[in-house]
Amino acid sequence: MSKSWRTAFAVYIEPKVLSMIALGFSAGLPYLLIFSTLSAWLRDEGVERSVIGFFSWVSATYSIKILWSPIVDKVHLPILTRFLGQRRSWMLLAQLGIIAGLCGMASVDTQTELTTIAACAILVAFCSATQDVSIDAFRIESTVIEYQGAMAAMYVLGYRLALLVAGAGSFYIAEFFDWHTAYFVMAAAMSFGVVTTLCLSSPVVEKTLETLSKTTFLNQVRDAIIHPFTDFFARQGRLGWLILLLIAIYKMSDVTMGVMANPFYLDLGFNKKDIAEISKLFGFFMTIAGAALGGVFVVRYGVMRPLLVGAIATASTNLLFAALASVKPDLVLLAGVISADNLSGGFATAVFIAYLSGLARSGYTATQYALFSSLMTFPAQLLGGFSGIIVDRFGYINFFIYASVIGLPAIFLVAWFWRHERTYQ
Numbered sequence: 189m190s191k192s193w194r195t196a197f198a199v200y201i202e203p204k205v206l207s208m209i210a211l212g213f214s215a216g217l218p219y220l221l222i223f224s225t226l227s228a229w230l231r232d233e234g235v236e237r238s239v240i241g242f243f244s245w246v247s248a249t250y251s252i253k254i255l256w257s258p259i260v261d262k263v264h265l266p267i268l269t270r271f272l273g274q275r276r277s278w279m280l281l282a283q284l285g286i287i288a289g290l291c292g293m294a295s296v297d298t299q300t301e302l303t304t305i306a307a308c309a310i311l312v313a314f315c316s317a318t319q320d321v322s323i324d325a326f327r328i329e330s331t332v333i334e335y336q337g338a339m340a341a342m343y344v345l346g347y348r349l350a351l352l353v354a355g356a357g358s359f360y361i362a363e364f365f366d367w368h369t370a371y372f373v374m375a376a377a378m379s380f381g382v383v384t385t386l387c388l389s390s391p392v393v394e395k396t397l398e399t400l401s402k403t404t405f406l407n408q409v410r411d412a413i414i415h416p417f418t419d420f421f422a423r424q425g426r427l428g429w430l431i432l433l434l435i436a437i438y439k440m441s442d443v444t445m446g447v448m449a450n451p452f453y454l455d456l457g458f459n460k461k462d463i464a465e466i467s468k469l470f471g472f473f474m475t476i477a478g479a480a481l482g483g484v485f486v487v488r489y490g491v492m493r494p495l496l497v498g499a500i501a502t503a504s505t506n507l508l509f510a511a512l513a514s515v516k517p518d519l520v521l522l523a524g525v526i527s528a529d530n531l532s533g534g535f536a537t538a539v540f541i542a543y544l545s546g547l548a549r550s551g552y553t554a555t556q557y558a559l560f561s562s563l564m565t566f567p568a569q570l571l572g573g574f575s576g577i578i579v580d581r582f583g584y585i586n587f588f589i590y591a592s593v594i595g596l597p598a599i600f601l602v603a604w605f606w607r608h609e610r611t612y613q
Contacts, residue, residue, distance in 0.1 A: 196488040199338040200480070204330050207384055208339050211279075211323050212346025213353075214381025218286050218316040220354040221374055222309045223247050226293075228359070229367040233298040243306065249313035250320070251566065257321045257558035258416065273390030275329065278322035280385050285315030287375045287382075294371035319381075324561070325553040328545040329391035336542035337486030337494070341479035343541075344534065348472060353377060416552035416559070423549065427608075431547065434601045435560055436567045438540055441503045441595030442533055443568035445588065448575045452509065452584055457517045466523050474527045478534025485535075486542045492606040495543050498536030499602050503595025505529045510588035540564075 199205055220226075223246075230240050260278050268277035289312035296304045327339050354374060361370035421428040453463045485494035508525045515521065544564070548556040571594075579587045 193484075193488065196484045199335055199483065199487050200342070202331075202335065202338075204388070205335060205338050205342055207388055208327065208342035209346040209349075210380050210384035211327075212343035212348075213350040214283060214346075214378060214384070215316070215320055215323055215343070216347035216350030217354050217374060217377060217381075218290070218312050218319075219247075219250075220351060221290065221293075221358070221371065222312050222316075225354055225358050226309065229362070229370075230298060232362070232367065235298060235302070239302065243309065246306070246309045246313045249310070250317045251562065253317040253321055254555070254558040254562050256318070257555045260318060260321045260325065261416070261552055261554040272385075275322055275326040276385050276388060276390055279319060279326065280382065282315045282319035282322060283378055283381050283385065286312050286319065287378045289315060290371050290375035290378070294368045294375065298367075321554045321558050324557045325548075326388075326391060328548050328553050328557060333491065333542060333546040334487050336545040337491075337538045338480075338483030340538040340541035340545075341476075341483035341534075344479040344538065345476050348476060352472075416555040419549055419552055420547070420556060424547075430601065430605075432563060434598065434605070435544065435563045437594075437601070438499065438536075438598045439502075439564055440568045440571055440598070441506060441591055442536070443565070444572045444575055444594060445506050445509065445529075445591040446572070448579055448584075448587065449509075451576075451579075452513070453522070455584070456513070458519075458522060462519060462522070466519070466526055470523050470527045471530045474530035475534040478531040478536075479538040480534075481531075482535040482538030483542075486539055491539065491543050491546060492602070492609055494535075494539040496599065496602045496606055498532070498539045499595065499599045501532035502536045503592045503599060505532045506588050506592035506595070510585045510592070513584040513588065 222243075226243060227240050230243065261274075264274065265277045265281060268280060271277075272280060289308045292308035292311070293305050296308075298305060323343075327343065328336070331339065358367075358370045358374060361373055424431055450463065482494060482498065485497070505525075505528045508528055512521055512525050544557065544560045547560065575587065575591075578590060582590075
């Protein structure tokens, strides 16, 4: 049953929904500090580009977090779990690890201790990925599925703010002081996440799980690694494979287009200043607006209808890029297309996170959601790698039409799921 708009918007004053801003900030802050911001620091210190390239491998840690997500689900941390519960204890440990890693990076000389910086960057990446797993599990278990879109919207807001701080903020601090000071300040900024973690209450549905050490090795493997997957298929039955297919293809249209977006702007003749200003101004606010709107739609209409709207909007906005490629460069048109793209992208992301959250089950939340999030990005990124070849051979207009067309399977599959859901209600 649809709820009133007033009730739908009121979700954003719920304390746990608001808390996701701080947790999103805590999750987003480390990413650039071990990626593009770190690259800028190293290059500014005269480190060779070939060495800097090797540092980019550190970010691959995020793609393999499913390997240790069963530990986050099942292993109790001494003392911390007793006082904070399963989810918050892992969140706090990960946040403290990030702070330690950033302080370690800020304390050493880039000219003589690159190995130490690399080790600290790996620590930050590992703890950051672990924090992502535990925050996702906490968010899903904290409230009902109708609120998951709003939780995701606030998370996106916090994450985007963190990217601004870790990106532009670090550059400003480094310009007026130095890079070491910048990283110490970023470490201090992680306190927002620490304080929030300590102040939050544990999810009501959080279960008291036995530690793996109290079971046989076979039971440890079965409970931590095998059960999350057998549980998913036991609940979803034959639809499980179609659900995984939907997860794999839902973001394909968006990710495929995104790979060529910046090269497209430059090839049209826009300068880097125009692209940066329009992307930051319109892109930031329209993404947040789209995510907030997606959260409201999930509360008012449930998940499936907004999920279908998001799939249609994502595929359709790619056609706007095809239109932009066929006319003379115009900043107003560029702003309009970027606004539409980010609005639809923010909306679809918030709704899709709500959908994925509803698929995970308490007790296996960390492992199952880590599987979903990996499946959501990896096939799309793999296909996106061929984007440049398609542009070179067929041109931008045909590429954006292609990027729109590959969104059709997701639209049809969501429509089928929605019809199936209504039939069996």
